[in-house]
Amino acid sequence: MTVLEIRNLSVFFSRYYNWFRKRTEACLNGLELSVGAGQLVAVIGSSGSGKSLLAHAVMGILPRNAGWSGQMLYKGELLTPQLQQRLRGRELALVPQSVSYLNPLMQVGKQVRMSGGGVRSRTELRSMFRRYGLESQVERMYPFQLSGGMMRRVLVSTATLGGAELIIADEPTSGLHAELAQETVMRFRELADEGSAVLLITHDLESVLPYADAIAVLYGGTSIEVAPAHYFSGDGTMLRHPYSRALWTALPRNEFTPPKGKPLVRPARSAAGCPYREYCESASEACRSGQIPVRRVNEGWVRCIDAT
Amino acid sequence: MRLEAQQLGYRLAKDNWLFRNIDLTLEPGQITGLMGPSGAGKSTIARILAGFIQPAEGSAVLKKALQHENRERSSAIGGAVTDKQGWKRRRTDGSIVRKPGGNTVPYPVQLIFQHPEQAVNPKWKLQRIVEEGAKPDQELLSLLGIDPGWLDRYPRELSGGELQRCCLARALACKPSFLIADEMTSMLDAITQAQIWHAVLGIAQQQGMGLLVISHDQPLIRRLCDRVIYPWETANENKKVTVRG
Numbered sequence: 001m002t003v004l005e006i007r008n009l010s011v012f013f014s015r016y017y018n019w020f021r022k023r024t025e026a027c028l029n030g031l032e033l034s035v036g037a038g039q040l041v042a043v044i045g046s047s048g049s050g051k052s053l054l055a056h057a058v059m060g061i062l063p064r065n066a067g068w069s070g071q072m073l074y075k076g077e078l079l080t081p082q083l084q085q086r087l088r089g090r091e092l093a094l095v096p097q098s099v100s101y102l103n104p105l106m107q108v109g110k111q112v113r114m115s116g117g118g119v120r121s122r123t124e125l126r127s128m129f130r131r132y133g134l135e136s137q138v139e140r141m142y143p144f145q146l147s148g149g150m151m152r153r154v155l156v157s158t159a160t161l162g163g164a165e166l167i168i169a170d171e172p173t174s175g176l177h178a179e180l181a182q183e184t185v186m187r188f189r190e191l192a193d194e195g196s197a198v199l200l201i202t203h204d205l206e207s208v209l210p211y212a213d214a215i216a217v218l219y220g221g222t223s224i225e226v227a228p229a230h231y232f233s234g235d236g237t238m239l240r241h242p243y244s245r246a247l248w249t250a251l252p253r254n255e256f257t258p259p260k261g262k263p264l265v266r267p268a269r270s271a272a273g274c275p276y277r278e279y280c281e282s283a284s285e286a287c288r289s290g291q292i293p294v295r296r297v298n299e300g301w302v303r304c305i306d307a308t
Numbered sequence: 309m310r311l312e313a314q315q316l317g318y319r320l321a322k323d324n325w326l327f328r329n330i331d332l333t334l335e336p337g338q339i340t341g342l343m344g345p346s347g348a349g350k351s352t353i354a355r356i357l358a359g360f361i362q363p364a365e366g367s368a369v370l371k372k373a374l375q376h377e378n379r380e381r382s383s384a385i386g387g388a389v390t391d392k393q394g395w396k397r398r399r400t401d402g403s404i405v406r407k408p409g410g411n412t413v414p415y416p417v418q419l420i421f422q423h424p425e426q427a428v429n430p431k432w433k434l435q436r437i438v439e440e441g442a443k444p445d446q447e448l449l450s451l452l453g454i455d456p457g458w459l460d461r462y463p464r465e466l467s468g469g470e471l472q473r474c475c476l477a478r479a480l481a482c483k484p485s486f487l488i489a490d491e492m493t494s495m496l497d498a499i500t501q502a503q504i505w506h507a508v509l510g511i512a513q514q515q516g517m518g519l520l521v522i523s524h525d526q527p528l529i530r531r532l533c534d535r536v537i538y539p540w541e542t543a544n545e546n547k548k549v550t551v552r553g
Binding site for chain 2: 044045046047048147148149174176177178181203205206246247248250251252253256257258259
């Protein structure tokens with residue numbers, strides 16, 4: 001069953017410049033993504049490709065000057081602001097990127113128990129903390145007393161205590177050492193196996209690869225490829241978008257070579273054409289204009305004209 | 309120039325040692341990896357070596373070989389505001405220094421922080437931040453993929469990865485003898501990471517700069533470093549990896 005389906009999602013910000021002139025800038029452009037129950041989909045992409053915005057758009061916590069268009073379906077139902085408000089914290093859970101999302105003046109145990117509006121029992125909390133390797137005295141500590149890794153685990157337990165059906169984790173492994181990162185990803189895998197849909201936003205491809213069902217690659221505010229995890233193996237020839245291939249070869253455990261040519265400044269942000277066209281070796285005139293159609297290939301899909 | 313740390317120890321409170329008895333030496337032109345569990349004090353070691361904080365015990369010393377005499381001159385690193393040698397801190401992240409009465413001299417050990425947004429003055433535009441130590445040449449900026457348009461912005465208007473590249477330009481403009489990279493690229497995607505490391509390695513080779521790479525990313529460390537040290541597991545010798553990437 002598809003828990004979350006995103007169709008043609010665009011997010012834009014209105015900004016003022018020269019005092020009174022207003023301009024809207026698109027940050028996400030025609031993004032497509034879907035997650036099924038029991039699935040763990042990893043979302044990877046360059047920094048600034050709009051990964052966090054995607055999470056915030058689904059949760060309905062975009063900043064005030066942002067607007068969005070497109071369709072988001074939660075279990076086939078259109079995700080409206082009212083529905084988002086009703087569901088978030090209960091069926092929709094977010095593990096935020098920054099540890100500053102914790103209330104600095106509240107003991108973490110209390111925060112976790114009160115998450116999502118309801119109050120949960122101490123025993124429930126204790127068993128959850130034990131599962132994440134947090135000792136019972138941590139419950140009475142304040143966020144400033146915890147290390148970065150501990151705060152991260154507190155955040156993860158906040159999101160998972162409520163039995164959410166859709167969990168969006170935004171960079172849950174950054175700042176954790178390899179074993180802890182792996183353990184965290186394994187927790188999300190367990191949650192997926194228990195029937196939740198998990199969207200794992202990360203740039204650490206290597207730690208999520210063994211546990212993910214599918215990988216969605218974001219670039220320049222749009223999703224350019226969704227591929228099963230096993231496509232990311234060998235020399236990456238199974239990947240169909242040139243950006244995904246470049247990302248794979250640039251990993252330290254592979255070639256560790258950046259694509260040749262200009263330094264990567266920023267992807268083209270205009271709505272028209274492929275955002276990677278400036279760096280792509282086989283870019284043609286057709287890549288510059290219009291919306292690049294989504295092409296379904298046996299497993300997953302790709303947004304590239306040249307893909308076979 | 310050689311950077312030597314002997315018997316370093318740091319504590320948060322009496323009898324609450326973060327680490328003790330840590331020895332390490334950085335040679336010019338050598339790339340050293342430093343690994344250890346989170347919370348073990350890797351960033352604290354970086355701060356001590358770059359002279360932001362004083363160790364509770366032990367010493368970090370920069371040894372400069374004097375060409376004409378057959379001996380070395382050592383100068384201790386560190387000091388909060390003004391230390392014994394008269395180095396004075398000026399920069400927001402403290403690593404530019406001035407000798408009293410003398411010219412402004414960039415500090416020979418530069419540190420790249422894990423969180424760039426905490427290492428820059430939020431009220432300064434990037435232009436001023438990047439030129440804090442010395443004016444970086446255009447070549448360096450383009451090598452690091454810094455868009456000239458960024459320099460007219462404030463730090464909050466750039467993403468973490470973009471800001472990190474500016475911090476790197478700031479440090480490299482000073483032409484340091486040693487660069488300490490504390491999780492420098494952990495917030496970047498693989499392509500940008502590879503790009504930045506290739507640029508830094510090129511500069512290090514060209515200038516004979518010594519590098520200390522602190523990272524959790526084992527494949528990255530293995531790829532980059534001439535040697536890897538695990539100061540917390542000195543007993544466990546077989547964990548020492550010596551691979552040239």
